[in-house]
Amino acid sequence: MAEATNRYGLPLLQAGQSQKEVTHNEAIVRADALLHPAVESRTLALPPTLPTPGQAWIVASGATGEWSGQDGSIAAFQAGGWTFVTPSEGCLVWVKNEGVFAFFGSSGWNAEAWPVKGLSLDGDGLLTNPQPAIAAPTGGATVDSGARAVIGQMLDALRAHGLIEE
Secondary structure (H helix, E strand, O other): OOOEOOOOOOEOOOOOOOOHHHHHHHHHHHHHHHOOOEEOOOOOOOOOOOOOOOOEEEOOOOOOHHHOOOOOOEEEEEOOEEEEEOOOOOOEEEEOOOOEEEEEEOOEEEOOOOOOOOEEEOOEEEEOOOEOOOOOOOOOOOOOHHHHHHHHHHHHHHHHOOOEOO
């Protein structure tokens, strides 16, 4: 029988194990840190001096002290000390001091670019793959240079946001 879960290494009870409450409590502490995770920061490499039980951090690279060797882990402080959870790909956390979500992928934690294919609202694609290019207006019996300038600016904005091709 396995000793821990595959994704987050939550300890499993073993047949004939004494002090099962220790294993069970460790699993509960880790699960508590992972349910709707929110971290204080993702820039600390040294543990804070006065953490409050229940607070958590993403350990920055070059970690020292009690966090040494835990770069990229989620460090959750409990009454008994630090619990470290190695994130799985796709893990999403709220970073309180930045006011952003960060996700964990093959290159580590990232809050700058989300790996999404698009954004929909009530089933309508708002941001998806760029649509075909739209030509600027030309010709016509009556030329409104002001309207053409505004249309040109709108097309430039759509291109800049990646909504239409160049």
